[in-house]
Amino acid sequence: MLRFAPSPTGDMHIGNLRVALFNYILSKQLGVDLIVRIEDTDKERNIEGKDKEILEMLALFSIDYKMAHYQSDNLKYHQQIAMQLLVDKKAFACFCSDERLELQRESAKDSNKPYRYDSFCEKLSDEEVINNENSFTIRIKKPDSVVKFKDELRGEFDYEPFDVDSFIIMRKDKTPTYNFACAVDDMLYDISFVIRGEDHLSNTPKQKHIRQSLGYTKEIQYLHLPIILNAQTGKKMSKRDNASSIKWLLDEGFLPISIANYLVLLGSKTPKEIFTIEEAIEWFDIKNISTNAPKFDIDKLRFINKEHLKIIDEMRLSKILGFADADIGKLAKIYLEEASTIKELKPKIDAIFESKHTTEDFASEVEHIKNVSKTAPFFDNYDDFKNYISNQCGLKGKSLFMPLRFCLTGAWHGPNLSDIYPCIKNYLGEIIR
Ligand code: GLU
Numbered sequence: 001m002l003r004f005a006p007s008p009t010g011d012m013h014i015g016n017l018r019v020a021l022f023n024y025i026l027s028k029q030l031g032v033d034l035i036v037r038i039e040d041t042d043k044e045r046n047i048e049g050k051d052k053e054i055l056e057m058l059a060l061f062s063i064d065y066k067m068a069h070y071q072s073d074n075l076k077y078h079q080q081i082a083m084q085l086l087v088d089k090k091a092f093a094c095f096c097s098d099e100r101l102e103l104q105r106e107s108a109k110d111s112n113k114p115y116r117y118d119s120f121c122e123k124l125s126d127e128e129v130i131n132n133e134n135s136f137t138i139r140i141k142k143p144d145s146v147v148k149f150k151d152e153l154r155g156e157f158d159y160e161p162f163d164v165d166s167f168i169i170m171r172k173d174k175t176p177t178y179n180f181a182c183a184v185d186d187m188l189y190d191i192s193f194v195i196r197g198e199d200h201l202s203n204t205p206k207q208k209h210i211r212q213s214l215g216y217t218k219e220i221q222y223l224h225l226p227i228i229l230n231a232q233t234g235k236k237m238s239k240r241d242n243a244s245s246i247k248w249l250l251d252e253g254f255l256p257i258s259i260a261n262y263l264v265l266l267g268s269k270t271p272k273e274i275f276t277i278e279e280a281i282e283w284f285d286i287k288n289i290s291t292n293a294p295k296f297d298i299d300k301l302r303f304i305n306k307e308h309l310k311i312i313d314e315m316r317l318s319k320i321l322g323f324a325d326a327d328i329g330k331l332a333k334i335y336l337e338e339a340s341t342i343k344e345l346k347p348k349i350d351a352i353f354e355s356k357h358t359t360e361d362f363a364s365e366v367e368h369i370k371n372v373s374k375t376a377p378f379f380d381n382y383d384d385f386k387n388y389i390s391n392q393c394g395l396k397g398k399s400l401f402m403p404l405r406f407c408l409t410g411a412w413h414g415p416n417l418s419d420i421y422p423c424i425k426n427y428l429g430e431i432i433r
Contacts, residue, residue: 159205183207253343267294331423351410382421
């Protein structure tokens with residue numbers, strides 16, 4: 001079983017979607033189920049409605065899964081398992097105040113040492129614990145030996161007990177911390193392969209240690225994806241970078257299929273550049289992802305989007321643009337010579353259907369063409385139409401072409417009218433007005 005485990009704490013980020021896509025691809029390749037786990041145990045960071053948004057995004061990107069569950073629904077299991085660890089003396093109650101811990105953190109900082117818990121409460125006797133009425137956190141005891149795991153991209157990792165530390169697994173309010181809830185749920189749902197961001201690399205030994213403390217011996221495979229960098233600054237794409245938000249990219253007129261294509265291509269070796277996720281399932285090898293942090297290049301995404309727009313079904317494109325005829329999809333494809341996104345295409349197509357008024361140079365010619373075309377017969381061919389207008393209005397050269405282009409497209413420049421005409425000839429009544 002594979003899982004995608006987003007936190008409902010913000011907008012879906014390109015890094016999250018990339019994790020979801022790779023989990024989806026691998027689950028299909030391995031023929032195992034994918035589940036979605038909404039990691040909502042940190043109530044202070046949850047944002048109302050983000051869970052629904054995440055699930056809607058997955059649907060939009062056609063990432064299907066067997067079931068979605070909320071981690072907070074497993075609270076009673078997290079509490080029972082934490083209790084078991086206490087009984088087994090694998091964990092202990094910690095009464096240390098925030099002030100005491102903060103002082104320790106500061107003193108570690110002053111002496112240039114990494115902060116680790118000093119195990120003060122581990123030494124308390126059962127009697128001292130029972131008689132202490134203060135609230136407490138639960139800490140897991142640090143491991144006795146090195147925790148080893150393999151990352152499928154980077155190879156073997158060894159973490160010393162000192163670095164795993166005796167960390168908190170249950171907060172004072174008796175809710176689980178991220179590492180505990182995650183480790184337990186990966187165990188309860190029999191997860192076999194975890195794909196997630198590199199920022200979680202140092203959590204992996206902690207989660208493995210939790211499961212080892214519980215006597216769970218099944219090995220989970222791990223693959224941590226490199227973070228995505230902003231090509232301009234060379235820094236991690238953060239929430240401040242608009243392009244890091246999937247919602248923003250969609251609003252900018254990138255198709256889901258193009259965004260997915262780009263995120264899979266980014267930093268991977270693939271046999272082709274333009275593809276669908278269903279195609280990628282056939283040949284994608286997750287082990288070919290580079291460990292170097294890839295740079296997000298919006299121009300590359302624009303190129304990929306244009307390529308997908310060139311091959312998209314014409315009726316679909318028409319509907320995306322708010323029309324319902326394949327001719328409009330065909331027409332929009334002609335405009336790809338000067339547009340790469342839906343946001344750029346839409347005003348060009350809309351302008352064709354708007355009423356045409358101008359105070360510019362050819363205002364009287366435009367009115368003349370509009371009048372003549374009202375009673376013009378239907379012409380299948382652009383040259384015949386143009387010749388008819390030319391003869392009826394007595395216009396030639398620039399005085400014909402400029403206002404005629406304006407009447408047909410609402411713009412003074414653009415693709416060849418002879419290419420456009422076959423797509424709009426059936427709508428001239430609506431267009432030339
Ligand atoms: N909830 C974590 C996140 O959104 C992911 C945790 C995981 O995949 O283990 O970053």
